[in-house]
Amino acid sequence: MKNNRFIIIILLLFIASKVSAQNIVKYELTVTDTIVNYSGKEKRAIAVNGQIPMPTLTFTEGDIAEIIVHNKLKESTSLHWHGLFLPNKEDGVPYLTQMPIEPNETFTYSFPIIQNGTHWYHSHSGLQEQIGMYGSLVLLKKKDDPTFRKGIDDLPAVPIILSEWTDIKPENVHRMLANANDWAGIKKGTTQSYSDAIKAGHFKTKLENEWKRMLAMDVSDVYYDKFLINGKNESQLSQFKAGDKVRLRVSNGGASSYFWLNYAGGKMTVVANDGNDVEPIEVDRLIIGVSETYDVVVTIPNEDIAYEFLATPEDRTGSASIYLGNGKIQLKSRMPKLNYFEGMKMMNDMMNMDGTMDDMGMDMSYQQMDMNTVMYPEISGNPKMKMDDEMDMDDKMDHSNHSMNANQDIVTLNYGMLKAPQPTTLQKDAPVRELRFELTGNMNRYVWSMDNKVLSEVDKILIKKGENVRITLYNNSMMRHPMHLHGHDFRVLNGQGEYAPMMNVIDIMPMETDTIEFEANMDGDWFFHCHILYHMMAGMNRVFSYENSKPNPYLPNKEWAYKKLQSESNKFHFMAENDFATNGNDGMVMLQNTRWSFGTEWRLGYHDEHGYETETHIGRYIGKNQWFIPFVGFDWRYREQNGEVEKNIFGQTNTKDQRAVLSLGAEYTLPMLVKLQGEIFTDGNVRFQLMREDIPISSRLRWAFMVNTDKEYMTGFKYIVTRHLGISSHYDSDMGIGFGATLNY
Amino acid sequence: MMALLVLSITACNAQLKNQNTETVKIYGNCGMCKSTIEKAGNIKKQSVVDWNKETKIATILYDSLKTSKDEILKRIALAGYDSDSFLAPDDTYSNLPNCCQYERAKEVSSTMVMSTNNHSQHSNEMTEMQDENPLSAVFDNYFALKNSLVKTDGTTASTSAKNLSTALNEVKMANLSNEVHMVWMKILDNLKTDTQKISDTKETSQQRQYFNSLSKKMYDVIKISKQETPTYYQFCPMANDGKGANWLSKEETIKNPYYGSKMLSCGKTVETINK
Incomplete structure (x- = not known):
């Protein structure tokens, strides 16, 4: 007996020494500016150790990671370890868990690896993730791990990181989104103009859409020039032979693109999601949300053929491929273009007049009912063809071919199909904290929020260590959102009972309600946000903060830092436009953030009879849809009128000779997106005005009109030539007809 | 006209900068x-591609700074045509018009089954759109013609072809669904010509030549x-001087219209088109 105990003690000592002799795995990462050429144009990007994507970091569960970051940029940076359980101060969110890594500074992240699976890492500073700062992070299981799965965990594995590239600076992308600039729509061919609508037989759909005050609908907002797998649009892994099974560790490092995954060599077997094993499931295709990871096993069926693994962004404007195997390349057919007007019609049906969504009692959740299917020609067939297509025989054949693709037998993965291999139930008898968030947004002004509040309008959400936190999320916006929680995995209550799958990102489609729960077992402040980079930067964030957390040595002044973090996602966007026309200059500058708007408009004639006029408004957007904006204003105008006096329709007189007045007013967006403005001036005059500036006639042609109670009116057309240039013609009651060029920023 | 065409092609070629020329086989x-x-x-x-249907060789001219041979062949494969570097996606291949379904190096039988399923869905959709098929007279007369050829009865075949001709002219195109209409427009002229040729003679050997092309068109619709x-949809590899020929039948049992009693059961069903 004594002997036995002795042996046990020896054994314990041995194990302890083994544990203490943990393997320290060290990586040195040097962050530098670089020039890349993905699209034929040379552009600035950020490379780490000279490469994009960042190098793949590999650890084994039980290792200690030590990652030394040298910042050689002219701006600050940070690295976030997406999906990892680690001490709060190593989480890599500037102003929340550490101070930014300043230029020429070196910072060391060090944490034990206490989990396994496919993860990734990226910059959490500004928009750096868009221009190269993403990389794979592979955490291997120990060989003696009881959950080691023969036939899966011992397969050859390839890290795959998906991303996109835009030639436009991401700061400008963000600014253009906030200004509802439709250049991305023009590039993508998704303007959904009235002429497109008429051609597609959907004039009424478009009309109803604008009546409900919606702009063109899309599944994503940014135009990308190239899509990349491991930094390349096309590449080949020729080491695989017939019969080989390969595990692809796929991370979506795209800033705002969901990707469809398809494989030319047959079905794919999904074996893990967000770094957590799931019961293997065979599918034809799956969509991977922004920042999600999936592990899929594919087979190389035949000798001397390389099979295409195809990643297609959700808007289907391009694709990226990697060929597995050696020899002739077996392609996968491209995903047919989306039927946007079908989607618009569906949106119309779901959208209430007050801008909220109505799921018509369908109780949607966990991606199980994908409303976007109405837009997928491969599932729902092609839209009805118009007779005018008949002239082109070849074209006709194409169409009939497409519709023959229609197939409802395609197995598409959804969250409901995912099941954990072991029970994932939380600690019993722990207090349950229930939280509910409504995901809200305003497409027209690109404001994204939770419960109609952006981060800068809310405090941290306090939680207690030891409680179970259950969160119900309802998406009441028109876009899907990949919601990510730092430092924790949560159970997704998808109907698998005890075997609910564990994730750290949950994609929520419009009108879905999803419930997640996690054990509050950490310390510190953890970010919870939409992982679409431009939504995050628009303020769709929250912070969960553990009560009585230890102080963070990397962040001495937490209160100040939180204010800084809040302001990061509520920045002012600048916009300017001027029409240099034959009859004068027409233009404006505007500075706006989530709620506030400062703007000045001007109309400057070339001589005194035409006059000079400026109006300045400072206003604040009210309400969830931001249709209402009260403002204070200042008007100044000068016009030589030789004593002539103008009367408005209320009989009030008005000399335009020289007028400088203050005003109080408000603007309201009416159905059809027409802006009604009412204003009362300090000289007692009142003015009402109706205006709309961006009626999409064709893909690039816009019609504008304005009419007001001062008996002034304007109508004009603008043809958009480039991102910054338009050709315009307009007729103005003060200045007559004019032609010109519009420059905008 | 031809000369003009050739001229315009050469003019077009002359415009390519950094021109590279290659010849490749495309199936x-x-x-x-x-x-x-x-x-x-x-x-x-x-890029300019000129493909010769006899030799299956394509001459590819391209601007080597803007594109590459692989990029061009990839586009062609995505349209359904194999080359020695790229294989077309199976679904794209099986959606090619029947006359275009060239013999592939690898087995494609599984995809044939798939395409059959697809067709069935289509017709389901159409059930709601039409009460009575405006083409049923056409199909009935076609099968009558086929049965006469099975019996090697040139006179009846000629009469059946005449009836088919009438039926073709009486189709109310307005009642056709969009999809059918498009295919119909494309093949109608050929159907009329073939039917005319068959009705013009009582010689079954001549009738059978036209029946092959008539059947392929009929299959499309x-x-x-x-x-x-x-x-x-049935196929006899020996017919048409060994090039093989297709026909449609309402019976699954093979009754070969190309040989009649000589080789009544030669052939196989390559596709079952459900309702």
Whole structure:
């Protein structure tokens, strides 16, 4: 007996020494500016150790990671370890868990690896993730791990990181989104103009859409020039032979693109999601949300053929491929273009007049009912063809071919199909904290929020260590959102009972309600946000903060830092436009953030009879849809009128000779997106005005009109030539007809 | 006219900068393949593809700074045509018009089954759109013609062809669904010509030549049309001087219209077109 105990003690000592002799795995990462050429144009990007994507970091569960970051940029940076359980101060969110890594500074992240699976890492500073700062992070299981799965965990594995590239600076992308600039729509061919609508037989759909005050609908907002797998649009892994099974560790490092995954060599077997094993499931295709990871096993069926693994962004404007195997390349057919007007019609049906969504009692959740299917020609067939297509025989054949693709037998993965291999139930008898968030947004002004509040309008959400936190999320916006929680995995209550799958990102489609729960077992402040980079930067964030957390040595002044973090996602966007026309200059500058708007408009004639006029408004957007904006204003105008006096329709007189007045007013967006403005001036005059500036006639042609109670009116057309240039013609009651060029920023 | 065409092509070629010329094999069958292949391969100021349907060899001219041979062949493969570097996606291949379904190096039988399923869905959709198939008279007369050829009865075949001719002219195109209408417009002239030729003679050997092409066209339209009962698309590899020929039948049992009693059961069902 004594002997036995002795042996046990020896054994314990041995194990302890083994544990203490943990393997320290060290990586040195040097962050530098670089020039890349993905699209034929040379552009600035950020490379780490000279490469994009960042190098793949590999650890084994039980290792200690030590990652030394040298910042050689002219701006600050940070690295976030997406999906990892680690001490709060190593989480890599500037102003929340550490101070930014300043230029020429070196910072060391060090944490034990206490989990396994496919993860990734990226910059959490500004928009750096868009221009190269993403990389794979592979955490291997120990060989003696009881959950080691023969036939899966011992397969050859390839890290795959998906991303996109835009030639436009991401700061400008963000600014253009906030200004509802439709250049991305023009590039993508998704303007959904009235002429497109008429051609597609959907004039009424478009009309109803604008009546409900919606702009063109899309599944994503940014135009990308190239899509990349491991930094390349096309590449080949020729080491695989017939019969080989390969595990692809796929991370979506795209800033705002969901990707469809398809494989030319047959079905794919999904074996893990967000770094957590799931019961293997065979599918034809799956969509991977922004920042999600999936592990899929594919087979190389035949000798001397390389099979295409195809990643297609959700808007289907391009694709990226990697060929597995050696020899002739077996392609996968491209995903047919989306039927946007079908989607618009569906949106119309779901959208209430007050801008909220109505799921018509369908109780949607966990991606199980994908409303976007109405837009997928491969599932729902092609839209009805118009007779005018008949002239082109070849074209006709194409169409009939497409519709023959229609197939409802395609197995598409959804969250409901995912099941954990072991029970994932939380600690019993722990207090349950229930939280509910409504995901809200305003497409027209690109404001994204939770419960109609952006981060800068809310405090941290306090939680207690030891409680179970259950969160119900309802998406009441028109876009899907990949919601990510730092430092924790949560159970997704998808109907698998005890075997609910564990994730750290949950994609929520419009009108879905999803419930997640996690054990509050950490310390510190953890970010919870939409992982679409431009939504995050628009303020769709929250912070969960553990009560009585230890102080963070990397962040001495937490209160100040939180204010800084809040302001990061509520920045002012600048916009300017001027029409240099034959009859004068027409233009404006505007500075706006989530709620506030400062703007000045001007109309400057070339001589005194035409006059000079400026109006300045400072206003604040009210309400969830931001249709209402009260403002204070200042008007100044000068016009030589030789004593002539103008009367408005209320009989009030008005000399335009020289007028400088203050005003109080408000603007309201009416159905059809027409802006009604009412204003009362300090000289007692009142003015009402109706205006709309961006009626999409064709893909690039816009019609504008304005009419007001001062008996002034304007109508004009603008043809958009480039991102910054338009050709315009307009007729103005003060200045007559004019032609010109519009420059905008 | 031809000269003009040639001229315009050469003029076009002359415009390519950094021109590279290569010849590659692209698998395909017919004139329709030619136009699809070339349409997929050509890009203004980048590449010009000229495919020869006899030799299956394509001459590819391209601007080597803007594109590459692989890029062009990839586009052509995505349109359904295999080459020695790229294989077309299976679903794209099986959706090619029947006359274009060239013989592939690898087995494609599984995809044939798939495409059958697809057709059935189509016709389901159409059930709601039409009460009575406006083409049923056409199909009935076609099967009558086929049965006369099975019996090697040139006189009856000629009469059946005449009836078919009448039926063709009486189709109310307004009642056709969009999809069927499009295919119909495309093949109608050929159907009329073939039917005319068959009715003009009582010689079964001549009738059978035209019956082959008539059957292929009929297949294009029958596979997307509403049918009460399944139709079988059948094939005899020996007919048409060993090049093989197809026909449609309402019976699954092979009754070869190309040989009659000589080789009544030669052939196999290559596709079952459900209702």
